[in-house]
Amino acid sequence: MSHEQRPGVAPFTERTPRVIAAGRLHRRRERDETGLFLAEGPQAVREAIDARAVKELFATPDAVARHPDLTKGATVVTDGAIAALAETVAPQGLVAVCHQRGVRLTDALAREPRLVAVLAEIRDPGNAGTILRTADAAGAGTVVFAGDAVDPYNGKCVRASAGSVFHTDLVRDGDAAATVEALKAAGLTVLAATGYGDTDLDDLADDGGLARPTAWLFGSEAHGLSAPLLAAADRRVRVPLHGRAESLNLAAAAAVCLYASARALRRPAADRP
Structure with missing residues (x-):
């Protein structure tokens, strides 16, 4: 200084x-x-x-x-x-x-994170920074900005992260498909968050499907995840809507998914399904 x-x-x-x-x-x-x-x-x-x-x-x-x-x-x-x-x-x-404290994906995965958030092609800095903050709060050790995503060091993104830009292993990878393959190779279950998913988040949690190291894929607010990324994921997961709302915004859906994983990962092994 x-x-x-x-x-x-x-x-x-x-x-x-x-x-x-x-x-x-x-x-x-x-x-x-x-x-x-x-x-x-x-x-x-x-x-x-x-x-x-x-x-x-x-x-x-x-x-x-x-x-x-x-x-x-x-x-x-x-x-x-x-x-x-x-x-x-x-x-x-x-x-x-x-x-900047960015790291390579291989280095981040070598630390064996149990929860990873992947921001795939998310270009809105406010959304990206908010998800980064939420991922940090939920205990995600690694956050990946994948594909043509916003710069995590963009001023609005930094402000929306509320300091979390300094807390996590922050990775930038221009190839989102390669990111997914690397996550799978490291032993993480890759879950794609989508409103059209064939797996209900509550059912997945009840069945113990969140109780192992997991990487969540989140797509842009406007376009969601691309078809190849949806296909590459192990499961495509929707957040259940119990009321009459048409949908959740991206940041809210990400919070629900990440905290569901955080809760499952914190449960003692003997209590897991």
């Missing part, structure tokens, strides 16, 4: 070269080339610090006064500089330049 802001030196502005360089991380190409990304707000910064992911922290004088526990060694900047770095309407005065 930077220690260059000296007493008596004016805060850096939006025209300062280091601020300009950090601002380029709003572009995916720059993030991919540097392996860096931006995280804004005290919650994200706290998680980044805990994960030892911070390369540089920018903070306004007010933020330094409000968050002395987070801003030791921060580079002090003007409100205008923070506005240039942040993407929210009302920035909270803190923006960190962070190291």
Whole structure:
């Protein structure tokens, strides 16, 4: 973390070269080339610090006064500089330049995760970040952004993850079909979440079908999972609708599926069907 802001030196502005360089991380190409990304707000910064992911922290004088526990060694900047770095309407005065913590799928699978979430071709950053957060909360050790999915380090995705971008083994794999094959080869049961599934989630849970290491496939809100991915899955699972709602949105369906697996995996082996 930077220690260059000296007493008596004016805060850096939006025209300062280091601020300009950090601002380029709003572009995916720059993030991919540097392996860096931006995280804004005290919650994200706290998680980044805990994960030892911070390369540089920018903070306004007010933020330094409000968050002395987070801003030791921060580079002090003007409100205008923070506005240039942040993407929210009302920035909270803190923006960190962070190291990406992505891993290869083979390395993630070597740690033998019991629950994996695969975001296949999901391009909406809000949905993707919310599912990442839910997967983390449910205990998924690995989250895969597969195929032509959104960049997990997109600003909106990072904010929607509420810090979970720093917690899981985060994998990007451009070949979703190869991802499924690798998951199967590692011994995970691959379940495709789809409203048209031939297996009911409640029945699967009751029969003990969630009590072993599992990878869930989730497709985009608009188009769902592709036919080849549905065919490649071990089972195609639908969330039962007990009321009159036509469907669940993607993030809600993902939460139901992941928590059903989390509950099954936490049960003592003797109590499983």
